[in-house]
Amino acid sequence: MEGPSSGWVSVPVVGGPLVAAALLAPFAVRSLRPDRPLLDPRVFRVRGLRAGSLGVGTASFGLFSLFYVNAQYLQYAKGYSPRPPS
Numbered sequence: 633m634e635g636p637s638s639g640w641v642s643v644p645v646v647g648g649p650l651v652a653a654a655l656l657a658p659f660a661v662r663s664l665r666p667d668r669p670l671l672d673p674r675v676f677r678v679r680g681l682r683a684g685s686l687g688v689g690t691a692s693f694g695l696f697s698l699f700y701v702n703a704q705y706l707q708y709a710k711g712y713s714p715r716p717p718s
Contacts (some may be wrong), residue, residue, distance in 0.1 A: 634644050646688040649651045676682045 634642070640642055640646075660673045663671055663673050676685070703714075707714060
């Protein structure tokens with residue numbers, strides 16, 4: 633959301649995904665230690681589970697993107713107000 637206003641190579645835009653990736657690595661390493669982890673990263677070695685997780689994630693991203701674009705379309709192209717009629 634900050635890309636157009638801050639610039640696509642600014643610290644908030646590029647730093648967010650980098651921080652997320654940097655925090656994911658220690659989480660995965662720590663999850664490999666206990667006998668019964670909350671989320672075992674080894675389950676993603678199963679091709680079907682990995683593909684299903686990526687598919688559901690992609691579909692969810694696309695669906696919520698459609699909600700966002702649809703709201704923009706209704707407000708700016710069609711002229712509807714976000715407020716209910718009084």
